Amino acid sequence: MRTGFFVPAAVLLIAACAPSQDKQNASVADNEAAARFADKMAGTPQPSPPAKPFAQADKSEFLEFSYAYPAQAAAIPFLVEKFGKDVASSKANALKMAKEDSVSAKESGYPFRPHSIETKWQVEADTPRFLSLESESYVYTGGAHGMTGYDVVLWDKARRRETSVKAVMTSPAAFAAAIRDPFCKELDRQRAEKRGEPVVRGDDDFTQCINPMEQVLVPTSSNGKLIDSMTVVVGPYNAGPYAEGSYDVKLPVDAAMRKAIKTEYQDGFASP
Incomplete structure (x- = not known):
């Protein structure tokens, strides 16, 4: 004997009268298309497609x-x-x-x-x-x-x-004074790491602390909210032989650096 369960007639009636999922999706798509057409006819600006690399x-x-x-x-x-x-x-x-x-x-x-x-x-x-x-x-x-x-x-x-990066500074001289000591310290640390021995000061650029303001200064952010460091990018031959390659000397924004940023730009930089 076949067994089963009872489905009330009211439920069957509702199911029969309710639109199918496909019809509902089609209706939504039609409504969206109609809305886009109405916006176009009314001169409403359409969103630009996302930019691509x-x-x-x-x-x-x-x-x-x-x-x-x-x-x-x-x-x-x-x-x-x-x-x-x-x-x-x-x-x-x-x-x-x-x-x-x-x-x-x-x-x-x-x-x-x-x-x-x-x-x-x-x-x-x-x-x-x-x-x-x-x-x-x-x-x-x-x-x-x-x-x-x-x-x-x-x-x-x-x-x-x-x-320009220098345009956000109160002056290049003030910014140089703010970053020179931490720059020299970090550059020598990286030099020693690459050379396998501490840096001994000499009269050449490969042992001296070079001028960071003559390098490429790149504002960087770790969180996408504020500029929280300045990376001094030193190309080959500027601080060491070609074999050493480039140096990326990242300097976190501290009080001295932030003070050397113009007031109208400070809202874009982290507060130490």
Whole structure:
């Protein structure tokens, strides 16, 4: 004998009258489409699609070229234009030099080594007030080895414009005085770590404490809320031999550093 359970007629009636899930979803989609159409007809601005990271890479018999920047930069038209000009000019100049070297090598009877230039921007701070970007560029022009260089872009979100790191300081001299001692201490610590022995002061840049203001200063943030450190990026040969590579000397914002920041920018920096 088959067993079963009783379903009240009222329940069956409700189920029969209720719209299916597919119909409900279709109705929601239709309503959303109608709302978008109404907004469009009324002239309501439509939200822009999220920006995407930019990357370009090309390779020819003369030059290998690449350039990239993150989505945060791609969302700012000014930076898109700025980096677009940099892409065009750096590629054109590098290609011109590579072709000239190719001709020269052929005339001299030497093999030509293709050149390369690679630039990559990355986010070091993305806070409510600032977007800080650092680039690392590698350039090879046929020699024994290439060279690495660095740059920084600081975007002031509150003022919607690019500014410079030195522009946020009360003065470069005041900022230099605020960071020199901790910079020298941390640079020597990193030097000793790489060399396996303490630094002994001499009369050359590889043992002296170099001027941090002549290096690349990059505002950095660990929490995405405030600038809480300043990284002094020291390229090859500036503080040690090529084999030591670059140095990233991160200096936390302390009272002395914050005091050397202009009042109108201090809201973007951490309080020690």
